[in-house]
Amino acid sequence: xxCTPIKKLCWWHxxxxxxxxxxxxxxxxxxxxxxxxxxxxxxxxxAIRQAFMSTFISKDPCxxxxxxxxxxxxxxxxxxxxxxxxxxxxxxxxxxEYVKRQRLMTLEDTLLGYLADGLSWCGEPGSSDLNIWSCPxxxxxxxxxxxxxxxxxxxxxxxxxxxxxxxxxxxxxxxNAFDSMSIFGRVEAPxxxxxxxxxxxxxxxxxxxxxxxxxxxxxxKLKSILDGRNVKFxxxxxxxxxxxxxxx
Ligand code: APR
Numbered sequence: 001x002x003c004t005p006i007k008k009l010c011w012w013h014x015x016x017x018x019x020x021x022x023x024x025x026x027x028x029x030x031x032x033x034x035x036x037x038x039x040x041x042x043x044x045x046x047a048i049r050q051a052f053m054s055t056f057i058s059k060d061p062c063x064x065x066x067x068x069x070x071x072x073x074x075x076x077x078x079x080x081x082x083x084x085x086x087x088x089x090x091x092x093x094x095x096x097e098y099v100k101r102q103r104l105m106t107l108e109d110t111l112l113g114y115l116a117d118g119l120s121w122c123g124e125p126g127s128s129d130l131n132i133w134s135c136p137x138x139x140x141x142x143x144x145x146x147x148x149x150x151x152x153x154x155x156x157x158x159x160x161x162x163x164x165x166x167x168x169x170x171x172x173x174x175x176n177a178f179d180s181m182s183i184f185g186r187v188e189a190p191x192x193x194x195x196x197x198x199x200x201x202x203x204x205x206x207x208x209x210x211x212x213x214x215x216x217x218x219x220x221k222l223k224s225i226l227d228g229r230n231v232k233f234x235x236x237x238x239x240x241x242x243x244x245x246x247x248x
Contacts, residue, residue, distance in 0.1 A: 012061070014137035014145070017130035018119045025049045028115050040111060048075050052115070055146065061122035061135060062142035064149035066156075078110035078157050083164040089184035090171040094203060094241060098169060101245065107158045116154075122146050152187050159188035165197045169244075172204035172237060175211050176218035180225075189222060194230035202237040203244045213237045 018024065029045035051072040056064065086104045088095035099106050107113035122135035122145065136145040168184060170177040178200075179185050192198060200219065204210040212218060214235035226233045239247075 012134040012136045013140035014135045015120050016132045016134045017121045032114050057123040064144050064146040066153040069153050076111040079161040080105045085162050085166040087168040087184050089182045091169040095169040155183050155187045159191040162196050167199045170202050172202035172210040177202050177212040178218040178222040189225050192231045197232040200235045203239050206240040206242045
C-alpha cells in the first residue's frame with residue numbers, strides 16, 4: 001500500500017514538500033515582480049501565494065486536476081512576447097544558459113514557472129499543512145499528483161500562447177533527441193497553434209560525437225506531429241554545446 005500511515009502522514013515514494021515552501025513562493029514572487037520584471041509589479045504576490053496554496057492544501061495528493069490550477073494560472077498566465085519562446089527537453093541547464101544570453105524566455109522565466117522551479121509540494125486530506133515527508137511519485141504512486149499536473153497545465157498554456165517563431169533545445173547526445181513521452185513531446189508540441197514555426201536545435205556534449213540528428217527517427221516523429229497541426233518546422237543539428245552557446 002502506497003499510503004501507510006506513519007505519524008498520521010501518508011508515505012509516498014517521491015520527495016516531500018520543499019521546506020519553507022510558502023516563504024520561498026512569496027520571496028521569489030517579490031523578487032520577480034520588483035527586480036526581474038518590474039513591469040509586472042502590479043501583480044499581487046500575496047494573492048498569488050494564497051491561490052497557489054489553496055490549489056492543493058487539504059486535498060488528496062493523487063487527485064489533482066488541471067481545473068485546480070485555473071484560478072492560479074489566470075492570476076499570472078505564462079505568456080511570452082512573440083518570437084521569444086524557448087522550449088527544452090533533457091536540456092534544462094543548457095536552455096537556461098542560452099536564454100540568458102539572448103532576449104528569449106523559457107517557462108521558468110514566466111512568473112509561475114519562476115516561482116515553482118525546482119520545488120516540490122503536496123498536502124493531505126484533513127490537514128492544513130504541507131506534507132514535508134513525502135509526495136506522490138509520478139511512476140510509483142500516481143500521475144495525477146499536484147506537481148506533475150502543474151507542469152503539464154502550465155506547459156500547455158505556455159505552448160498555446162506561442163506565436164511567430166519558437167525554439168526547442170534538444171539533447172543530441174541521446175539516441176532519441178525527441179521523446180514523445182516528455183512534456184515537450186506530449187503537451188507542448190501538440191498544442192502549438194497553426195502557422196507557428198518551430199526551430200529545433202540538436203545540441204550534443206562538447207568533445208563527443210552526436211547520437212541523433214535531424215534525419216533520425218525521433219525527429220521525423222516530431223515533424224509528423226507538427227505537420228498534423230500545420231506548424232512549420234526547421235531543424236539544426238550537429239552543434240556542440242560550445243558552438244551552440246557561442247553562436248547565441
Ligand atoms: N522544475 C522542476 N521540475 C520540472 C520543471 C522545473 N522547472 N520543468 C519541468 N519539470 C518536470 C516535469 O515533470 C518534466 O517532465 O521535470 C521533467 C523534465 O523532464 P525532461 O524530460 O527533461 O523535459 P520535458 O518533460 O520535455 O519538460 C520540459 O516542459 O516544463 C516544460 O517548457 C518546459 O519545454 C519544457 C518542457
